[in-house]
Amino acid sequence: MTGVLKQTMDERADRLGGAPVDLDAITREGDRRVRRRRLGGLAAGAVLTVAVAGVALPQVLGGGAGHDRGDIAVSTAEPVTYAVGSVIHHDGTTTDVGHPVFAFVQTSAGFVSADKDGTVWSTTDTGTDQVGEGLDFDAGRVLVADGSRAAWLQQGPDGGSELVVVDQADSGGTSSGSGSSSGGTGRAPGDRAPGVDAIDGATVYYRDQQGLVAYDATTGESRVLDPSGRTVVEDAEGGLLLHQREDSQRTVASTDISAAEPRVGTDGGDLSPDARFVMSENSATSSDDFTLLEVATGKDFAPAEEKDYGFFLGYAWSGDDTYTAFGMQIKDGDPVASAIDLLVCTASSRSCTVVERGLDFTEMQFPIGEHVGG
């Protein structure tokens, strides 16, 4: 027997008429949001401590009709970083952080990871310690890193959002400091959710109810860069800001956050540590279109190997000229999520080397500060 509560809800629901869905509006708005996302750019300056020089034993593969697949070298070394379950694979070694990794970033001194409940953990040579809690994964990117520092916004004791910066090179890697507490709902102007955008050295860029804020972790000082909250810092390296205003649909690389030029040919993106290159999941005009450009000239530096995969994405810089990427293999004409290759690439030579082949994407997390998957 059902209770009267369910009967009431069934009756009310059954009285509703049709449910018109505007698919055109959904895809139009969805595409706009996708262009704003930066799966590949979410590392926000995280510099991997991989040794590309360690790539060894290249082999020549066969197959790959119609492409230059035969030129892809495979290495038995593992100079890439990813997590499966509670284990982070890096530099050919593994580290068990003691909890299933839901999202993580890599610093020069270790890893900062989050579990599914939003608890934040710091892992260094001295072990793994809890350093935060209350992450909101609806914000997309939840962790950013640069050098030995990582930062995130978490729910503060007053219900507002609170910036936390951890320097893993300091005091055994577990020291932390609060940047600000917004109070109230902490909702950013323009109805944007609070979020951490990027970290450049000691400067953390984040958005809360004040708008876009730059916080200096060494002095504890904050500056509001854009009180409207409509500007997002996509990445920052050496003072160069890759930024975008939500109403402009253009990504700009400049030291002045208010500048509207020069525009770059990506939608969002991730700057190389020396800020020479920018790579993004999206070009300025299309989504899921891996793009790697020289910032100053706009010259295309995307690798030839990109064409060998159903989906290819550079996801983290490992040096000024090197980055790590994954490529989704093609089977029967479709990308296969259960079979991806990991590659190390050199931007200037537009070349990549496969270092892991046939991994199951559905089990993996990458050091991009955002959970990958449903």
Added chain:
Amino acid sequence: MSRRDQTAFAEFALARAAALHRAAYLMVGDQQLAQDLVQEALTKTYVAWPRLRDPGKAEAYTRKAITTTAISWFRRKGWDNERPTEMLPERGSLGHADAVADRAAIWDALQALAPRQRAALVLRYYEDLTEAQTAEAMGCAVGTVKSQVSAGLGNLRRRLGDGVELVANGKGAAR
């Protein structure tokens, strides 16, 4: 998103829109708002579509998007829980007058609940989800679901009296 994926998403959206609209309506008590909610939830699903990996996860993802977005909208906009409820035309006979009056009172009481309590009751007793599934949809712990359901049923009983058999025996925190 490839054209092939867009086709798959469109098939999913069109197939599930009516059911999603019904659940959204029960959570917000307003047809137009429910429609907006479904539109927003499907947009979020569209964005996440390539990364949902398993199309079977799309339903759960969209349900979670509806639930969390509904709660978020109420929180952000500060809507009054006691706002007047929308009147829908009666369709067919509902039985005797007492039953109609009871259910109208129950509907009004349901709409007067706090958003999280209302969402928990809709997911548990209309969608017939388990506590674990409800927790997933609400983005909270199972213990929170238990407390929200218990509080929601308690508030309904305070408004309606103990004589109303709200839920079937053996399911939920009480009758």
